[in-house]
Amino acid sequence: MAGSSIWTEKFRPKSFDEVAGQRDTVKKLKALVESKNLPHMLFSGPPGIGKTTLALIVSKQLHGNNWKQNFLELNASDSRGIDTIRTQVKDFAKTMALESESPKIILLDEADALTKEAQQALRRTMETYANSCRFILSCNFVNKIIDPIKSRCAIFKFKPLTKEDSLEIIKKIARSEELKIDENAVNKLYELTNGDIRQLQNVLQSCSSISKTITENEINEFAAKIESNDIKEILNLAFSKKFLLSRNKMLDTILNNGLSGIDIIKQIQREVMEFNMPEEKKLNIIEKCGEIEFRLVEGSNEYIQLESLLAFIAKN
Amino acid sequence: MTKSFIEKYKPKNLEDIPQDTQMLLKLIKEKNNILIHGLTGTCKTSAVYKIADTLNYELLELNASDFRNRENVEKIVGENSKQTSLFNKKKMILVDEIEGLSGDQDRGGMQALARALEETKYPIIITTNNLNNEKIKEIKKAVKIIKFEPINSKQIEIILKKICDNENIEYDNIQIKKIAINSAGDIRAAINDLQSSIINNKIDAAEMTQRDYEITIENAMNTIFKSKSLHSYKITEYINADLDEIMLWLDENIPIEFDDLEDIENAYNKLGKADLFKSRIMRWQYWGFMHYQNIMLCSGVSLSRKNTKAKAVTYKRPMLPLKIWQSNMRNAKKMSIAKKLSNIVHTSTKKIIKNFEKYRLFLKEPQVLKEIELDEEEITFLNKK
Numbered sequence: 004m005a006g007s008s009i010w011t012e013k014f015r016p017k018s019f020d021e022v023a024g025q026r027d028t029v030k031k032l033k034a035l036v037e038s039k040n041l042p043h044m045l046f047s048g049p050p051g052i053g054k055t056t057l058a059l060i061v062s063k064q065l066h067g068n069n070w071k072q073n074f075l076e077l078n079a080s081d082s083r084g085i086d087t088i089r090t091q092v093k094d095f096a097k098t099m100a101l102e103s104e105s106p107k108i109i110l111l112d113e114a115d116a117l118t119k120e121a122q123q124a125l126r127r128t129m130e131t132y133a134n135s136c137r138f139i140l141s142c143n144f145v146n147k148i149i150d151p152i153k154s155r156c157a158i159f160k161f162k163p164l165t166k167e168d169s170l171e172i173i174k175k176i177a178r179s180e181e182l183k184i185d186e187n188a189v190n191k192l193y194e195l196t197n198g199d200i201r202q203l204q205n206v207l208q209s210c211s212s213i214s215k216t217i218t219e220n221e222i223n224e225f226a227a228k229i230e231s232n233d234i235k236e237i238l239n240l241a242f243s244k245k246f247l248l249s250r251n252k253m254l255d256t257i258l259n260n261g262l263s264g265i266d267i268i269k270q271i272q273r274e275v276m277e278f279n280m281p282e283e284k285k286l287n288i289i290e291k292c293g294e295i296e297f298r299l300v301e302g303s304n305e306y307i308q309l310e311s312l313l314a315f316i317a318k319n
Numbered sequence: 320m321t322k323s324f325i326e327k328y329k330p331k332n333l334e335d336i337p338q339d340t341q342m343l344l345k346l347i348k349e350k351n352n353i354l355i356h357g358l359t360g361t362c363k364t365s366a367v368y369k370i371a372d373t374l375n376y377e378l379l380e381l382n383a384s385d386f387r388n389r390e391n392v393e394k395i396v397g398e399n400s401k402q403t404s405l406f407n408k409k410k411m412i413l414v415d416e417i418e419g420l421s422g423d424q425d426r427g428g429m430q431a432l433a434r435a436l437e438e439t440k441y442p443i444i445i446t447t448n449n450l451n452n453e454k455i456k457e458i459k460k461a462v463k464i465i466k467f468e469p470i471n472s473k474q475i476e477i478i479l480k481k482i483c484d485n486e487n488i489e490y491d492n493i494q495i496k497k498i499a500i501n502s503a504g505d506i507r508a509a510i511n512d513l514q515s516s517i518i519n520n521k522i523d524a525a526e527m528t529q530r531d532y533e534i535t536i537e538n539a540m541n542t543i544f545k546s547k548s549l550h551s552y553k554i555t556e557y558i559n560a561d562l563d564e565i566m567l568w569l570d571e572n573i574p575i576e577f578d579d580l581e582d583i584e585n586a587y588n589k590l591g592k593a594d595l596f597k598s599r600i601m602r603w604q605y606w607g608f609m610h611y612q613n614i615m616l617c618s619g620v621s622l623s624r625k626n627t628k629a630k631a632v633t634y635k636r637p638m639l640p641l642k643i644w645q646s647n648m649r650n651a652k653k654m655s656i657a658k659k660l661s662n663i664v665h666t667s668t669k670k671i672i673k674n675f676e677k678y679r680l681f682l683k684e685p686q687v688l689k690e691i692e693l694d695e696e697e698i699t700f701l702n703k704k
Contacts, residue, residue, distance in 0.1 A: 301599075
């Protein structure tokens with residue numbers, strides 16, 4: 004198969020030696036793979052620093068050319084509930100690994116998106132198929148994973164990449180894609196994506212599809228284009244007592260971008276911190292955000308609840 | 320000639336009256352003068368009659384058909400209110416439909432009544448449809464006021480079914496429900512409608528003409544927004560819309576009706592609480608919460624009006640369902656692209672959608688298009704904007 008034309012895939016490391024950063028983790032994983040005695044594993048750390056990449060590499064090292072048949076990737080935030088996950092795992096795990104003595108690998112990405120109840124159910128599944136499969140769970144926050152699962156896994160904490168590591172990756176891509184990218188642009192790109200290599204590669208590929216010469220200017224322009232000021236505008240309208248306009252803008256923002264109510268609340272909460280007003284007022288608004296978020300988690304109507312939050316903000 | 324159902328099925332005992340009459344009974348016993356207000360057909364007059372029966376009082380009545388000028392009022396109310404009854408029976412006096420007391424012919428009647436209210440030895444009970452009538456302003460000061468609510472449509476249904484059973488009339492529940500809801504809480508109208516829709520011992524409610532006061536959702540909005548009453552939630556029984564729809568209407572119209580931010584905040588706060596009860600119904604499958612949802616929704620919004628001045632408002636049909644549908648149509652393409660991409664880049668569709676603008680540009684590159692196998696509509700979507 005020809006390589007992918009999408010950079011996150013094209014430049015995804017294919018062996019342990021190519022992986023940037025995570026030196027300790029790589030060393031341990033390498034040893035585990037060589038011993039062919041893998042435990043269940045939990046990879047935790049911020050997005051875009053190699054969790055999925057290392058899970059893929061582990062599977063490739065274990066199963067060589069047959070790795071695809073012996074690897075199942077599931078995404079907790081996309082699968083509809085634990086039942087879907089269980090059925091998929093069941094179907095996949097029924098057979099022993101094809102032409103291989105090593106266990107099959109199941110990567111469950113964004114495992115911290117599962118509720119506590121779903122995690123309890125997952126724990127049973129992990130035990131049931133322990134003969135034929137190993138789970139690699141990945142998550143951003145290890146404290147969102149329940150203890151019984153943590154105790155069944157070897158935990159690997161992934162560290163953010165250093166700036167040097169990130170710059171190295173940019174330079175490698177630039178060489179391969181014949182980009183002209185100056186020092187300032189490199190720094191800007193790093194700043195913008197905050198060490199998240201997935202985002203970095205996506206932004207870089209976007210910019211290069213406009214021009215092969217990339218300066219700070221190109222990066223800034225692109226950033227301005229994708230940056231959204233919607234929430235700030237909604238809040239500004241509310242603070243200046245234009246409730247109706249503020250509400251309509253909020254509805255449009257949710258609907259046009261396919262955002263969830265929780266996304267909006269989190270952003271409102273972040274933005275409010277930045278506004279220039281008495282801290283006590285901010286505190287009141289954040290308290291209200293918490294109450295509304297709780298209601299959303301309980302299954303309330305997003306629009307109604309967000310409108311009541313907005314009305315509260317406008318009144319104060 | 321057969322009797323009309325209204326005559327035939329007049330309530331026989333106080334217990335047959337579908338209103339809470341205990342408070343009224345107690346007040347009459349304690350010799351209070353009382354003003355009962357409520358829409359027509361809410362059993363105001365019947366209740367007074369049945370209380371007289373229950374207490375074994377002699378009931379003296381002045382109604383619209385009597386002349387109610389000063390002499391008449393004085394003769395009936397004034398004298399009786401001083402004398403004891405011939406048979407030593409206690410007495411009570413009913414002044415029915417006080418608004419019928421009109422200027423010319425009933426000249427002086429109102430003043431005579433006001434005086435009688437002060438002097439009477441026996442309780443005087445007055446009924447009215449409209450508490451805000453200018454004419455009774457003076458009277459209101461000298462009486463205890465009791466409100467009779469429109470009769471619950473479930474109770475009306477029960478009464479109608481009893482009549483049908485008694486008359487051997489065939490019916491189905493939907494027809495009965497239709498008549499009950501149509502009556503808007505007026506039991507007399509409901510019984511009349513029942514009688515007039517009987518053809519060959521069967522109900523033919525399909526042809527029934529709707530009563531004038533059938534309540535449209537716009538009228539209901541008007542009641543909820545303007546009434547400032549705890550009781551406005553009762554309106555939901557009489558309109559052909561469920562609580563979800565009413566919620567959508569309120570949601571759309573709160574910022575149109577109210578212009579004071581505090582009122583808006585209160586109204587949305589109550590709407591939010593109503594919605595919370597709804598989510599609890601769904602979560603626990605406990606329908607008892609529906610009552611709270613209803614009250615928070617209607618009465619909550621009614622009582623939110625504090626500072627906004629009354630103004631004429633044309634209520635808008637809710638736009639949200641349409642907007643949601645439109646955006647689903649728009650976002651469907653984004654979703655299908657994200658799904659195709661998700662497997663290739665080992666990233667959840669959710670994450671891709673959230674960061675879609677970081678993908679959009681390079682997805683348009685020819686090799687990428689080919690790799691993820693986008694169809695034409697998806698490509699058109701990428702090129703828009």
